[in-house]
Amino acid sequence: MADVTTVEDVTVIATESLSKRYPRVTALDRLSVDIGPGVTGLVGANGAGKSTLIKILLGLSPATEGRAEVLGLDVATRGAAIREQVGYMPEHDCLPPDVSATELVVHMARMSGLPPTAARERTADTLRHVGLYEERYRPIGGYSTGMKQRVKLAQALVHDPKLVFLDEPTNGLDPVGRDEMLGLIRRVYTDFGISVLVTSHLLGELERTCDHVVVVDGGTLLRSSSTTDFTRTTTTLAVEVTDSDTHPDGTRALHEALDARGVQVHDGSALPGAGRILLLTAAGEETYDLVRDAVADLGLGLVRMEQRRHQIAEVFKDEEHTAGSAEAAGTQGKEAVGHGG
Numbered sequence: 276m277a278d279v280t281t282v283e284d285v286t287v288i289a290t291e292s293l294s295k296r297y298p299r300v301t302a303l304d305r306l307s308v309d310i311g312p313g314v315t316g317l318v319g320a321n322g323a324g325k326s327t328l329i330k331i332l333l334g335l336s337p338a339t340e341g342r343a344e345v346l347g348l349d350v351a352t353r354g355a356a357i358r359e360q361v362g363y364m365p366e367h368d369c370l371p372p373d374v375s376a377t378e379l380v381v382h383m384a385r386m387s388g389l390p391p392t393a394a395r396e397r398t399a400d401t402l403r404h405v406g407l408y409e410e411r412y413r414p415i416g417g418y419s420t421g422m423k424q425r426v427k428l429a430q431a432l433v434h435d436p437k438l439v440f441l442d443e444p445t446n447g448l449d450p451v452g453r454d455e456m457l458g459l460i461r462r463v464y465t466d467f468g469i470s471v472l473v474t475s476h477l478l479g480e481l482e483r484t485c486d487h488v489v490v491v492d493g494g495t496l497l498r499s500s501s502t503t504d505f506t507r508t509t510t511t512l513a514v515e516v517t518d519s520d521t522h523p524d525g526t527r528a529l530h531e532a533l534d535a536r537g538v539q540v541h542d543g544s545a546l547p548g549a550g551r552i553l554l555l556t557a558a559g560e561e562t563y564d565l566v567r568d569a570v571a572d573l574g575l576g577l578v579r580m581e582q583r584r585h586q587i588a589e590v591f592k593d594e595e596h597t598a599g600s601a602e603a604a605g606t607q608g609k610e611a612v613g614h615g616g
């Protein structure tokens with residue numbers, strides 16, 4: 276088809292001043308973002324507008340204002356063509372309990388237009404890829420949450436899309452299940468070249484999986500950058516030192532020494548061990564060296580220096596939308612995000 280764009284050299288998703296207003300809520304507010312090929316994380320607290328964006332991008336829900344393109348196709352007019360080339364894994368449990376994974380995924384493949392034999396072959400391949408091969412003939416009702424998430428992933432991939440939207444695929448999984456799912460998601464791109472837009476309310480888990488991260492809050496774009504840039508600019512270090520005879524309050528002495536060396540020190544008072552932990556923005560390897568040197572110069576002992584797992588709240592400390600409260604460091608959710616209105 277002449278008008279189908281390939282994903283290699285184009286923007287895969289583009290939105291321009293995209294808004295979605297419900298009677299009582301503005302779910303998306305003039306969101307403009309460009310997303311290229313690869314694995315992209317869409318991060319935001321519950322209610323940030325992630326699912327709304329996905330539904331608009333699939334051409335299933337009209338935007339109130341603005342425009343969006345997926346694979347070069349306008350969502351307002353080319354919804355069906357978009358859905359032919361895009362897979363979708365919905366957030367909520369939506370699987371029929373009394374059919375097997377094979378039956379369901381073959382059915383979805385047929386719905387996507389694959390002929391019967393191809394549908395069966397693709398189903399077997401896809402279920403094997405998601406690690407469900409042995410159990411594929413058992414009814415889904417008896418599956419664990421992790422297995423159900425894999426079925427949802429398989430049905431999104433079976434028609435060999437160019438792009439998949441995965442809405443909270445790690446929801447309800449334990450840490451091992453989450454890691455396995457994140458590994459599978461990464462391989463969707465590396466093994467098959469299928470670009471991925473994956474949502475989560477946990478920035479930390481997407482950092483490891485994604486090439487690019489887009490952060491939304493209250494329907495607005497807070498940040499869109501490559502994961503490397505993200506990690507480089509927002510890594511937070513937690514540092515704890517001992518006291519000494521010369522410096523009876525070692526933490527304070529280090530704080531002053533780091534201030535003098537231009538290292539940004541945050542208030543860590545809401546954390547366990549309050550008062551003894553300094554939180555720093557690490558600009559790169561040199562921050563580690565600066566801390567080590569400062570501790571040595573002061574003659575203090577370094578108890579720990581560790582990278583803290585990000586939470587969405589921390590992103591905002593470096594943004595104009597400052598959370599304004601150290602409490603935010605220990606919590607997740609919309610309150611912690613504290614967008615300016």
Ligand SMILES: Nc1ncnc2c1ncn2[C@@H]1O[C@H](COP(=O)(O)OP(=O)(O)OP(=O)(O)O)[C@@H](O)[C@H]1O
Nearest residue numbers: 297300301302319320321322323324325326327328
């Ligand atoms: N059909 C609807 N009618 C009215 N309000 C809606 C509708 N769908 C979503 N909303 C509201 O729009 C806002 C964004 O919801 P959305 O589901 O897109 O967020 P989300 O980031 O996907 O969060 P979650 O992970 O909890 O689904 C929320 O305040 C939600 O209550």
